[in-house]
Amino acid sequence: xxxxxxxxxxxxxxxxxxxxxxxxxxxxxxxxxxxxxxxxxxxxxxxxxxxxxxxxxxxxxxxxxxxxxxxxxxxxxxxxxxxxxxxxxxxxxxxxxxxxxxxxxxxxxxxxxxxxxxxxxxxxxxxxxxxxxxxxxxxxxxxxxxxxxxxxxxxxxxxxxxxxxxxxxxxxxxxxxxxxxxxxxxxxxxxxxxxxxxxxxxxxxxxxxxxxx
Amino acid sequence: xxxxxxxxxxxxxxxxxxxxxxxxxxxxxxxxxxxxxxxxxxxxxxxxxxxxxxxxxxxxxxxxxxxxxxxxxxxxxxxxxxxxxxxxxxxxxxxxxxxxxxxxxxxxxxxxxxxxxxxxxxxxxxxxxxxxxxxxxxxxxxxxxxxxxxxxxxxxxxxxxxxxxxxxxxxxxxxxxxxxxxxxxxxxxxxxxxxxxxxxxxxxxxxxxxxxxxxxxxxxxxxxxxxx
Numbered sequence: 220x221x222x223x224x225x226x227x228x229x230x231x232x233x234x235x236x237x238x239x240x241x242x243x244x245x246x247x248x249x250x251x252x253x254x255x256x257x258x259x260x261x262x263x264x265x266x267x268x269x270x271x272x273x274x275x276x277x278x279x280x281x282x283x284x285x286x287x288x289x290x291x292x293x294x295x296x297x298x299x300x301x302x303x304x305x306x307x308x309x310x311x312x313x314x315x316x317x318x319x320x321x322x323x324x325x326x327x328x329x330x331x332x333x334x335x336x337x338x339x340x341x342x343x344x345x346x347x348x349x350x351x352x353x354x355x356x357x358x359x360x361x362x363x364x365x366x367x368x369x370x371x372x373x374x375x376x377x378x379x380x381x382x383x384x385x386x387x388x389x390x391x392x393x394x395x396x397x398x399x400x401x402x403x404x405x406x407x408x409x410x411x412x413x414x415x416x417x418x419x420x421x422x423x424x425x426x427x428x429x430x431x432x
Numbered sequence: 433x434x435x436x437x438x439x440x441x442x443x444x445x446x447x448x449x450x451x452x453x454x455x456x457x458x459x460x461x462x463x464x465x466x467x468x469x470x471x472x473x474x475x476x477x478x479x480x481x482x483x484x485x486x487x488x489x490x491x492x493x494x495x496x497x498x499x500x501x502x503x504x505x506x507x508x509x510x511x512x513x514x515x516x517x518x519x520x521x522x523x524x525x526x527x528x529x530x531x532x533x534x535x536x537x538x539x540x541x542x543x544x545x546x547x548x549x550x551x552x553x554x555x556x557x558x559x560x561x562x563x564x565x566x567x568x569x570x571x572x573x574x575x576x577x578x579x580x581x582x583x584x585x586x587x588x589x590x591x592x593x594x595x596x597x598x599x600x601x602x603x604x605x606x607x608x609x610x611x612x613x614x615x616x617x618x619x620x621x622x623x624x625x626x627x628x629x630x631x632x633x634x635x636x637x638x639x640x641x642x643x644x645x646x647x648x649x650x651x652x653x654x655x656x657x658x659x660x
Contacts, residue, residue, distance in 0.1 A: 223647075314628070316625060317625075332626030333625065334623070334643050337618060337628065340628055341618065341633050342539055344633035345634075345636075347634060348635075368630065377630075412591070
């Protein structure tokens with residue numbers, strides 16, 4: 220009886236190891252609105268699958284539902300790393316439709332966008348709780364990284380023991396300061412990049428393979 | 433100064449009648465009783481010594497409960513420690529029920545909080561012996577039974593500094609707003625304007641999938657998520 224149980228256990232253990240190796244890791248791309256998450260997700264997806272993930276925009280909260288790109292195979296040093304990329308709506312504590320009115324939007328559309336963005340943040344927070352195996356945290360290096368949202372999210376990610384890669388995006392901008400982000404989160408490695416220009420993407424892929432492979 | 437106004441910190445003699453119509457300084461009607469030898473802090477919101485962690489609500493509750501139990505168990509000693517409101521209530525009640533016989537009041541052991549105390553200052557003597565002048569009392573003075581009802585919980589509570597918070601905010605709207613701050617995961621300021629409590633959104637089991645204009649939202653219960 221005991222022998223049978225042991226045998227069953229070892230088989231299921233072997234099976235789960237097998238599956239966990241095959242199952243791509245689900246990597247959530249998190250960060251505040253307009254940090255360049257979708258631009259990065261599209262860059263990664265285009266580089267390795269040829270497809271895009273979703274539309275990019277300079278209007279905040281363009282991404283209002285988490286979008287997933289599955290089975291993105293990234294090749295590093297002859298080794299393949301397969302991940303599912305989840306592009307999430309920008310996380311924020313306040314959503315206000317009047318912000319969108321400045322971008323030539325009708326009030327009804329702005330209100331709807333605002334509502335969808337709020338639902339999107341709720342969704343993103345929920346995914347963070349249960350559905351991601353690792354996080355790419357994207358920050359706009361031209362803005363102040365010391366915000367309540369960033370601190371809280373990175374704290375949550377740390378408390379979950381999720382592997383996290385901090386990306387200092389928009390280094391093509393003059394006001395960019397990667398050091399400011401390094402100073403803000405010294406406990407994590409910060410990789411500079413421009414997702415828009417494709418600068419330093421090689422290092423980003425190296426690190427993705429290292430952290431999430 | 434055995435009594436201290438919890439609002440402004442003004443001190444009063446033991447049994448002082450001044451407190452009956454509220455603190456003359458600030459109108460506050462909560463007073464902390466400090467037995468002799470106790471260190472009275474000047475700041476009205478100073479914590480009593482019982483709770484070990486003043487910042488911790490749990491610690492405060494435990495400390496408060498422990499103090500209440502100790503006072504309750506220690507019987508006669510607790511009599512002497514009764515807060516100001518209680519002793520004044522006694523004096524007040526005695527004055528109401530026996531207006532023509534002050535000597536009876538001072539002779540009644542059941543209404544004597546200070547009988548066991550060897551020292552009695554003039555304010556205490558006055559509170560026990562004298563009839564309260566009508567102009568010393570607030571105009572809307574409650575009846576004896578009502579005032580008993582009102583004051584008893586305070587008398588049983590050796591931690592008055594916890595009270596002012598509640599006393600200070602009788603406004604239900606404000607209280608509701610404060611509770612919203614603490615418990616809502618999404619606050620709808622008006623359609624299109626939202627405040628999000630990220631920690632709450634992260635912590636909750638169920639998953640908000642759709643917001644409606646009227647402030648309702650649809651949620652997906654965890655079982656549904658698991659079966660997907």
